[in-house]
Amino acid sequence: MFFYYLDLAWRSIKKTPFLSLLMVLAISIGIGITITTLNVYQLMSENPAGDRSDNLIAVQLWSQDKDAWKEFNAQLTYQDAYNLRKSDVPTRQTAMFVTGLAVQTEDPDFVPLLESVRVTDSDFFNMFSVPFIYGKAWDKSVDTEAVYQVVINEALNQQLFAGEDSIGKTLYLDSKPYQIVGVTKTWSPSPLYYDITTGAFKDSAQIFVPFSLAPIEEFQSWGNNQSWKRQSINSYSERLSSEMHWIQYWVEVQDDTQRDEYAQWLKRYVEQQQLLGRFDSPEAAAKLSNVEQWLEINEVVPEDNKILVGLSGLFLLVCLVNMLGLLLAKFLKRAPEVGVRRAIGASRAQIFFQHMVEVGLIGFGGGLLGLLWAWGSLSMLSAHFDLEDALTQLDLTMWVLAPTIAIAAALIAGVYPAWRICSTNPSVHLKSQ
Amino acid sequence: MLSMKNISKVFQTDLVETHALRDFNLEVQEGEFVAVTGPSGSGKTTFLNIAGLLEGFTHGDYFLDGVNISNLNDNKSATIRNEKIGFIFQGFNLIPDLNLAENVEVPLRYRGFNAAERKRRVQHALEQVGLAARMKHLPSQLSGGQQQRVAIARALAGEPRFLLADEPTGNLDSMMARQVMELLENINKAGTTIIMVTHDAELARRAQRNIQIVDGQVCDFTMYQGGARQQGMGTKADKPHLVTDADKPSDESEQAQTEQAAS
Ligand SMILES: Nc1ncnc2c1ncn2[C@@H]1O[C@H](COP(=O)(O)OP(=O)(O)OP(=O)(O)O)[C@@H](O)[C@H]1O
Numbered sequence: 001m002f003f004y005y006l007d008l009a010w011r012s013i014k015k016t017p018f019l020s021l022l023m024v025l026a027i028s029i030g031i032g033i034t035i036t037t038l039n040v041y042q043l044m045s046e047n048p049a050g051d052r053s054d055n056l057i058a059v060q061l062w063s064q065d066k067d068a069w070k071e072f073n074a075q076l077t078y079q080d081a082y083n084l085r086k087s088d089v090p091t092r093q094t095a096m097f098v099t100g101l102a103v104q105t106e107d108p109d110f111v112p113l114l115e116s117v118r119v120t121d122s123d124f125f126n127m128f129s130v131p132f133i134y135g136k137a138w139d140k141s142v143d144t145e146a147v148y149q150v151v152i153n154e155a156l157n158q159q160l161f162a163g164e165d166s167i168g169k170t171l172y173l174d175s176k177p178y179q180i181v182g183v184t185k186t187w188s189p190s191p192l193y194y195d196i197t198t199g200a201f202k203d204s205a206q207i208f209v210p211f212s213l214a215p216i217e218e219f220q221s222w223g224n225n226q227s228w229k230r231q232s233i234n235s236y237s238e239r240l241s242s243e244m245h246w247i248q249y250w251v252e253v254q255d256d257t258q259r260d261e262y263a264q265w266l267k268r269y270v271e272q273q274q275l276l277g278r279f280d281s282p283e284a285a286a287k288l289s290n291v292e293q294w295l296e297i298n299e300v301v302p303e304d305n306k307i308l309v310g311l312s313g314l315f316l317l318v319c320l321v322n323m324l325g326l327l328l329a330k331f332l333k334r335a336p337e338v339g340v341r342r343a344i345g346a347s348r349a350q351i352f353f354q355h356m357v358e359v360g361l362i363g364f365g366g367g368l369l370g371l372l373w374a375w376g377s378l379s380m381l382s383a384h385f386d387l388e389d390a391l392t393q394l395d396l397t398m399w400v401l402a403p404t405i406a407i408a409a410a411l412i413a414g415v416y417p418a419w420r421i422c423s424t425n426p427s428v429h430l431k432s433q
Numbered sequence: 434m435l436s437m438k439n440i441s442k443v444f445q446t447d448l449v450e451t452h453a454l455r456d457f458n459l460e461v462q463e464g465e466f467v468a469v470t471g472p473s474g475s476g477k478t479t480f481l482n483i484a485g486l487l488e489g490f491t492h493g494d495y496f497l498d499g500v501n502i503s504n505l506n507d508n509k510s511a512t513i514r515n516e517k518i519g520f521i522f523q524g525f526n527l528i529p530d531l532n533l534a535e536n537v538e539v540p541l542r543y544r545g546f547n548a549a550e551r552k553r554r555v556q557h558a559l560e561q562v563g564l565a566a567r568m569k570h571l572p573s574q575l576s577g578g579q580q581q582r583v584a585i586a587r588a589l590a591g592e593p594r595f596l597l598a599d600e601p602t603g604n605l606d607s608m609m610a611r612q613v614m615e616l617l618e619n620i621n622k623a624g625t626t627i628i629m630v631t632h633d634a635e636l637a638r639r640a641q642r643n644i645q646i647v648d649g650q651v652c653d654f655t656m657y658q659g660g661a662r663q664q665g666m667g668t669k670a671d672k673p674h675l676v677t678d679a680d681k682p683s684d685e686s687e688q689a690q691t692e693q694a695a696s
């Protein structure tokens with residue numbers, strides 16, 4: 001019976017091509033806009049760590065005094081990060097922040113670049129699954145015994161060394177020579193969950209240097225620096241021993257047992273610090289969040305975006321109301337035919353179903369066209385507003401979602417017209433032709 | 434076969450209540466050919482629609498084939514319409530976008546027959562009305578008489594026990610009307626019960642039994658006395674003997690019918 005209805009629906013659509021096209025257009029525009037915003041929304045709220053989400057844990061400490069901030073800060077102080085690095089409970093761990101350095105090669109004609117640089121530990125690359133094309137991360141010993149080594153990404157390697165294997169070559173950062181030990185593949189998780197302090201939707205840094213160099217090279221922080229305490233900081237060593245929060249801290253655990261063990265370790269750390277006069281608040285504690293929890297706490301999907309999705313949903317609704325009117329006109333014009341069908345044995349349910357199939361078919365067409373709109377508008381958005389590519393590719397699930405939403409939406413719009421046509425009394429339409 | 438007891442039908446519109454049928458009683462036996470006449474607006478179509486389960490009624494009891502119709506849900510009444518009843522309308526009411534075969538196929542689709550069975554029945558039904566050769570034509574390519582024959586084929590395809598026709602010859606000239614009438618007679622001979630509303634007194638006379646609806650009631654009751662079907666209907670020799678409640682002379686009654694038909 002379904003194929004009979006499909007056949008009837010197709011004939012009906014062919015019979016009124018203009019009206020049908022109008023309906024397909026109405027729904028496709030609604031779907032196009034909805035899918036565009038949903039796509040952006042989904043990419044913004046996607047968990048970029050995948051199945052490692054539970055293994056990667058962000059660490060926060062309530063180290064402030066009792067009348068200071070009323071929440072955990074997203075970052076740690078240098079002294080806490082320094083102490084935490086000594087724990088041997090986590091499988092891997094890294095302290096990190098972003099700085100900016102002038103990049104120079106051995107080529108004297110090369111105009112120096114100012115690049116942002118991530119100052120981090122060797123574990124960073126394994127923890128966040130950074131793929132390498134050449135070489136690897138610096139040795140673990142470098143995390144304690146500072147060595148001037150550097151990891152760069154594919155794009156910078158292309159720019160500086162024409163994409164050749166540059167391992168062992170020298171890169172000058174703020175005029176200091178660093179030996180290149182690794183070149184990473186282009187890699188930029190979105191959102192950039194391991195550092196959301198300066199916006200979650202930027203690209204990953206191009207250059208990575210050892211955290212152990214920070215006190216030696218006195219790298220300035222290009223990220224957020226927040227302090228609850230009034231302290232005068234005149235030198236880098238004062239900065240390192242201050243209560244300023246500016247270091248991101250992540251650990252990797254294998255399972256919940258290890259996570260609990262680490263939580264215990266941190267609890268003892270907090271108690272120990274309290275003996276030293278720090279963490280002077282009844283709420284002093286440590287907080288661990290996996291990637292999913294981390295994105296949630298930091299509201300990585302901005303409120304604006306939710307409103308945008310809501311608005312586009314509203315727009316879809318307007319398109320549907322429009323379609324409802326067109327469907328009603330179309331169906332009611334067919335009342336005499338429906339009268340005949342009813343008289344010769346079609347039940348109300350069968351007439352209803354017949355019309356819903358037609359509506360569904362129109363919806364399907366609208367969904368496909370809507371995908372084209374969405375694809376077009378996303379390309380346009382990225383071209384005109386120079387958005388990151390990550391935000392403007394049409395997600396694969398959308399190819400399934402768009403027709404599904406379109407059909408569902410069309411069916412909703414079709415319920416009333418289909419109900420009207422199936423519930424009118426057939427005898428009224430049989431009398432005259 | 435069909436039994437209506439004290440049926441009444443009231444149409445309620447904004448201002449007026451129309452009593453289309455009042456205290457309507459009728460029994461129709463299996464195999465009968467009943468012609469229904471009556472003045473315009475007297476309730477003939479209303480009666481036929483109720484008989485065909487297209488419309489509900491306000492009061493009374495209606496049994497079709499022993500089934501009480503008063504409290505059937507939509508699905509059940511659709512099934513009965515589909516399996517037991519065939520409809521023929523004055524305006525033919527073919528679906529214009531479908532070709533003849535597809536039109537005849539419609540009730541079979543709802544019946545749930547498979548493709549082979551549908552094809553066989555469509556072929557058979559169109560052969561019965563002599564239009565099997567034009568299966569792929571659209572209704573608009575046929576004359577009125579031919580269209581009505583297709584409509585009859587559509588009604589026949591489901592092999593109904595019961596055929597309801599509302600002025601089936603109303604839009605046809607007398608030649609065509611006679612053809613259609615002959616077709617109906619043959620169908621009746623094959624065992625199908627037929628109720629036909631008509632304004633044409635001559636056609637009505639050819640039926641085995643005549644009833645007249647006046648003002649929503651079965652007012653005039655006309656019937657052949659015994660085995661009419663075997664005697665061959667529709668010849669002048671078989672002029673009906675009229676039995677009237679009001680004891681009117683038969684000629685006068687016939688006169689009245691003819692006048693109504695003419696008006
Ligand atoms: N849907 C309706 N709503 C209101 N009144 C109706 C409706 N259908 C029929 N009527 C009224 O019921 C009465 C009977 O109508 P019906 O169509 O049965 O007459 P009829 O005998 O078939 O007439 P005709 O010979 O002209 O076809 C008429 O007075 C008509 O106005």
Ligand SMILES: [Mg+2]
Pocket residue numbers: 477478479599
């Ligand atoms: Mg009528």
